[in-house]
Amino acid sequence: MDLNNLTALVTGGGSGLGAATARALASKGAKVTVFDLNRENAESVAQEIGGIATSGDVANETHLSAALDLGEAAHGIARVLINCAGIGEAIKTVGKNGAHPLDKYKRVIEVNLIGTFNATRLMAERLSLAEPIGEERGVIVNTASVAAYDGQIGQAAYSASKGGIVGMTLPIARDLAQSRIRVCTIAPGLFLTPLLKGLSDEARASIGAQVPHPSRLGQPDEYAQLALHIIENPMLNGETIRLDGGIRMAQR
Template sequence: MQIEGLTAIVTGGASGLGAATASMLSAEGAKVIILDRDHEAGDAHARAIGGRCVTADVTDEEAVAKALVQAESAFGIARILVNCAGVAPSIKTVGRDGNPHKLGDFRRAIEINLVGTFNILSQFAARLISAEPLGEERGVIVNTASVAAYDGQIGQAAYAASKSGIVGLTLPVARDLAREKIRVMTIAPGIFITPMMMGFSQAVQDSLGQQVPHPSRLGRPEEYADLVRSIIVNPMLNGEVIRLDGAIRMGPR
């Protein structure tokens, strides 16, 4: 599927991996809709790349439905969806104070990362199936998991569980949507430079980067976006999870 001229939606597109992906898609000629809860940042980035911003909480079924209608009204039926919205809590199952992980915090990670991803991809696909195919396919969905789905560290029970869920839904959703000619892929990034990572000192960032076998550095958001581009244009990439991590295998800490 060629990107130029298509409408693309990027959740979490106001910053980090999502912002880099939105920029890439715009540079490739797509009409980009950024869907983000942070309207100010999302609108600023959308204006910078010639796109539009729609504000919505990915866990809210009605809000997502309205956001998709707004996106379609602005640029027509979307053929590309990239899900980057998410949170990364770090809470132990039992804290040093002896208190258990708050169930609300666990539930929030699952709701945003996993339920939110499924909420928008299912509604996106339902709208897309009425569109005429472009050659041999109608569209592409790219989700974002994490290496934590495989190598969850201490304090990542909620995060790893949510990302494992995204890994687990990739193949069955791809099979569900195969008859509709919609592909579904997932990227599992390693340690990347994101707004959260930028909050750490340079020494901490360098130390984390050195844990990556090769290249021994943090991943760049543009490298995530490059993989999204490759997935979109290659019709045989479907139903699979790709680790984008420089061969890192995370230790317990």
């Protein structure tokens, strides 16, 4: 799918992987709607790339529908969805403060897994009614994590949410095949996201050294490169791709 003049929605587009992908899409000529819980971040990225900004909770149907309406009114129906919105918690199943708080577990599942599905289903409904462009109508790229496979201590909620994204990739791709909509997932390893930017240079280097090759943290631009390739390569569908430099995470 040629991105020039197409409309795209990026959830979690105000920072990290989402912001890098929004920039990459715009560089290809796409018209991008940046959706983020943090309104200021969304507006900053949108202004930089000549897109439009909107804020809200990715798991909220009203918020997502409004974001799709906004982009469609400005630029036409969105043909590309990049789901990067997500949160994480590091809490053991049973720790020094007792059992894992159920509300925190539910919130991670709600944002990461339900939020991804919410955006996917609402986007796909609209796309299914649009005219095809060549042999397809659009592309959806979701974001999982290597934690879906190599969950560490304290990652029960996060790994479950990302494992759910991996697990639903193929059935959703099969569901949407008749509508000519492709669905893939990227499972990043250790990337230089806002969470890790708060660490010292020494700490980041130590974490990056765990990666076999290249022995460093991944750059958000490298995630964006893969997202764009998925969009542009029509035979990529129903697949989860690890983007991790060959790392297999230890238990902690």
